[in-house]
Amino acid sequence: MPSDPSPRIAAGHETPPAPEAITWQTIRARALSRLRSGAWAPGELIPNEAALATEFGCARATVNRALRDLAEAGYLERRRKAGTRVVRNPVRKATLSIAIIRDEIEAGGHSYEYRLLSRRMAPPPRAVQDALGTNTHPCLHACALHLADGIPRVHEERWVDPGGAPGLMEVDLATTGANAWLVENVRYTEGTLSLSAAAAEAHIAAHLGCAPGSAVFVLERVTRMRETAITWVRMTYAPGYRMTTAI
Amino acid sequence: MPSDPSPRIAAGHETPPAPEAITWQTIRARALSRLRSGAWAPGELIPNEAALATEFGCARATVNRALRDLAEAGYLERRRKAGTRVVRNPVRKATLSIAIIRDEIEAGGHSYEYRLLSRRMAPPPRAVQDALGTNTHPCLHACALHLADGIPRVHEERWVDPGGAPGLMEVDLATTGANAWLVENVRYTEGTLSLSAAAAEAHIAAHLGCAPGSAVFVLERVTRMRETAITWVRMTYAPGYRMTTAI
DNA sequence: GAGAATATAATGTCTGCACATAATAGCCCT
DNA sequence: AGGGCTATTATGTGCAGACATTATATTCTC
Numbered sequence: 001m002p003s004d005p006s007p008r009i010a011a012g013h014e015t016p017p018a019p020e021a022i023t024w025q026t027i028r029a030r031a032l033s034r035l036r037s038g039a040w041a042p043g044e045l046i047p048n049e050a051a052l053a054t055e056f057g058c059a060r061a062t063v064n065r066a067l068r069d070l071a072e073a074g075y076l077e078r079r080r081k082a083g084t085r086v087v088r089n090p091v092r093k094a095t096l097s098i099a100i101i102r103d104e105i106e107a108g109g110h111s112y113e114y115r116l117l118s119r120r121m122a123p124p125p126r127a128v129q130d131a132l133g134t135n136t137h138p139c140l141h142a143c144a145l146h147l148a149d150g151i152p153r154v155h156e157e158r159w160v161d162p163g164g165a166p167g168l169m170e171v172d173l174a175t176t177g178a179n180a181w182l183v184e185n186v187r188y189t190e191g192t193l194s195l196s197a198a199a200a201e202a203h204i205a206a207h208l209g210c211a212p213g214s215a216v217f218v219l220e221r222v223t224r225m226r227e228t229a230i231t232w233v234r235m236t237y238a239p240g241y242r243m244t245t246a247i
Numbered sequence: 248m249p250s251d252p253s254p255r256i257a258a259g260h261e262t263p264p265a266p267e268a269i270t271w272q273t274i275r276a277r278a279l280s281r282l283r284s285g286a287w288a289p290g291e292l293i294p295n296e297a298a299l300a301t302e303f304g305c306a307r308a309t310v311n312r313a314l315r316d317l318a319e320a321g322y323l324e325r326r327r328k329a330g331t332r333v334v335r336n337p338v339r340k341a342t343l344s345i346a347i348i349r350d351e352i353e354a355g356g357h358s359y360e361y362r363l364l365s366r367r368m369a370p371p372p373r374a375v376q377d378a379l380g381t382n383t384h385p386c387l388h389a390c391a392l393h394l395a396d397g398i399p400r401v402h403e404e405r406w407v408d409p410g411g412a413p414g415l416m417e418v419d420l421a422t423t424g425a426n427a428w429l430v431e432n433v434r435y436t437e438g439t440l441s442l443s444a445a446a447a448e449a450h451i452a453a454h455l456g457c458a459p460g461s462a463v464f465v466l467e468r469v470t471r472m473r474e475t476a477i478t479w480v481r482m483t484y485a486p487g488y489r490m491t492t493a494i
Numbered sequence: 495g496a497g498a499a500t501a502t503a504a505t506g507t508c509t510g511c512a513c514a515t516a517a518t519a520g521c522c523c524t
Numbered sequence: 525a526g527g528g529c530t531a532t533t534a535t536g537t538g539c540a541g542a543c544a545t546t547a548t549a550t551t552c553t554c
Contacts, residue, residue, distance in 0.1 A: 061510085
């Protein structure tokens with residue numbers, strides 16, 4: 001989201017309404033109100049940049065900035081030559097901030113604890129192989145627990161391709177969380193993320209301190225860095241977890 | 248996300264590497280590679296725009312565009328006068344596209360069917376009152392089922408504040424889905440969204456055709472339009488559902 | 495030395511202009 | 525008609541210069 005700190009917070013007590021400078025945020029707000037009011041109806045073509053610039057009394061670049069922002073937000077669809085169209089079914093985009101578990105827990109005012117459960121080399125199961133795009137060669141398999149105030153909150157199961165993150169193989173995972181290491185050392189990665197609900201498997205339930213079969217929130221993530229697969233993780237949250245965001 | 252269609256797809260077969268125009272994407276790529284390589288280390292201050300413009304041989308505005316984009320993506324933190332700093336713990340931002348169920352189902356190549364289960368006026372439970380910020384006055388309560396190829400996929404429970412969306416009260420919900428109506432008539436809304444896992448309640452399980460207590464994915468959403476609460480919805484997805492996104 | 499006033503440096507944004515790019519619309523030719 | 529070339533048009537982006545906005549740094553005052 002672009003910063004939008006409402007550029008003008010009223011000037012003095014003398015000056016009437018103040019001429020109000022024309023920033024791109026102004027234009028965006030005016031455009032958005034036309035969208036909300038229906039003046040620019042769904043599917044319709046809106047006036048071109050030059051026309052709007054004239055109408056609003058600003059440079060075309062300013063209109064461009066505003067409309068580009070609305071397009072990024074999913075309200076408008078822009079195509080060269082074809083013009084700018086109001087999107088019919090605005091696909092709402094929710095932005096989830098995937099924080100580091102430790103930060104998330106500490107931000108909630110709890111003490112954080114990390115506990116390594118297991119660590120071994122093994123060929124990953126088929127599903128993980130597919131996700132990582134690797135062969136059947138052995139990978140590092142590690143399980144761990146994240147606790148808040150001593151209470152288990154998240155179970156982490158991870159497969160690491162040794163080729164993708166060489167340094168990680170030497171790290172003492174008992175003290176440094178794999179996630180923390182990766183964030184520090186293999187930054188700026190890409191990947192995919194999937195959220196789902198599942199019945200807790202017995203051994204995970206045992207670690208999380210809930211009944212086997214309990215409904216648990218599961219986050220699976222594949223991390224890559226420029227084509228190279230690095231790691232596959234499955235985070236299983238203890239029952240009651242909610243992931244929240246503004247929309 | 249800004250569009251980034253790799254502006255230049257090689258010119259001819261004769262011209263060597265082609266001078267390669269300096270676009271803001273170029274600058275962004277070069278900056279990002281410095282981030283990845285560690286040349287610009289976490290927490291560090293990077294050179295200012297003017298310096299980079301000189302170095303890259305472009306206008307300051309171009310550098311600005313590139314750095315602004317990286318800041319939006321969460322890699323950099325920029326403050327006037329203070330300069331531009333590399334973010335220490337880049338909080339990954341996953342963008343979920345919340346599509347309309349119908350679109351989602353039809354996009355998957357399935358036939359879509361909507362079935363209204365119930366509709367009545369009643370005072371909402373306390374939790375919903377809080378979420379909507381309304382009083383105890385009666386609201387519309389509607390339950391419905393979304394089916395793909397005749398198989399139940401999502402159960403929808405909804406509370407609508409009559410004050411927030413007057414027109415909706417008159418709509419024949421049996422034929423028009425509440426969601427569809429809202430998208431068509433009350434666009435450009437805001438709200439909050441929360442994702443969780445839950446054990447399917449008996450009556451919902453019955454509708455979804457799964458065992459009571461099955462782990463189901465639940466999406467709750469409160470929709471507002473400029474302070475006015477409009478609706479609270481809980482979507483319960485049939486077991487097996489996954490919400491996926493690139494990161 | 496503490497606090498307030500002031501200078502300064504970095505980013506934010508506007509303007510006006512130019513050209514690049516992409517896609518539609520129209521034309522021409524067969 | 526049909527197919528392909530060309531003209532046109534709306535958006536995308538670059539540049540240089542200017543001013544606005546905001547913190548930080550510095551200096552001044554008591």
